[in-house]
Amino acid sequence: MRLIGLLLVVIWVTVACGSETAQNAAQTGVQVDIRDSIAAQGILSAPALDCVETDSGGYCLATLEPGEVEQFVRNIGMSPINTAGTSVMEGCSARSDFAAQPALTAYEVSGGPPPLTLPGGNRFSSIQLFYREDTQTACIEVTYATG
Numbered sequence: 001m002r003l004i005g006l007l008l009v010v011i012w013v014t015v016a017c018g019s020e021t022a023q024n025a026a027q028t029g030v031q032v033d034i035r036d037s038i039a040a041q042g043i044l045s046a047p048a049l050d051c052v053e054t055d056s057g058g059y060c061l062a063t064l065e066p067g068e069v070e071q072f073v074r075n076i077g078m079s080p081i082n083t084a085g086t087s088v089m090e091g092c093s094a095r096s097d098f099a100a101q102p103a104l105t106a107y108e109v110s111g112g113p114p115p116l117t118l119p120g121g122n123r124f125s126s127i128q129l130f131y132r133e134d135t136q137t138a139c140i141e142v143t144y145a146t147g
Contacts, residue, residue: 066136
């Protein structure tokens with residue numbers, strides 16, 4: 001009977017650790033993909049990224065200088081978007097440090113042009129970049145192309 005109890009504890013710990021490991025691996029995937037997309041645009045400062053995975057992609061926070069943001073936006077071919085009066089969505093715009101901020105600029109691109117294809121074979125279907133120049137904080141949100 002003690003052996004069965006011990007076995008159940010071991011199984012529970014394995015499942016708990018396994019789901020955390022899977023979540024960390026997925027976050028690492030988003031982190032690597034966003035870091036690769038930043039580097040592919042010639043931004044080699046390797047900013048520290050704080051990332052969160054979502055159902056269809058994820059987002060990362062990074063400290064970027066205004067010139068680096070301009071370079072990223074220009075090289076990928078992003079267009080400005082108006083965030084005033086928009087509803088809060090999942091990801092970057094749901095964060096209190098980005099939602100309804102007057103100093104916020106935002107850009108997007110979608111459709112998977114070549115700059116959105118990553119070396120590992122993953123492909124983004126869209127990228128949104130939200131930037132607060134006052135804190136030099138960028139939030140880069142991506143969705144992955146399927147199929």
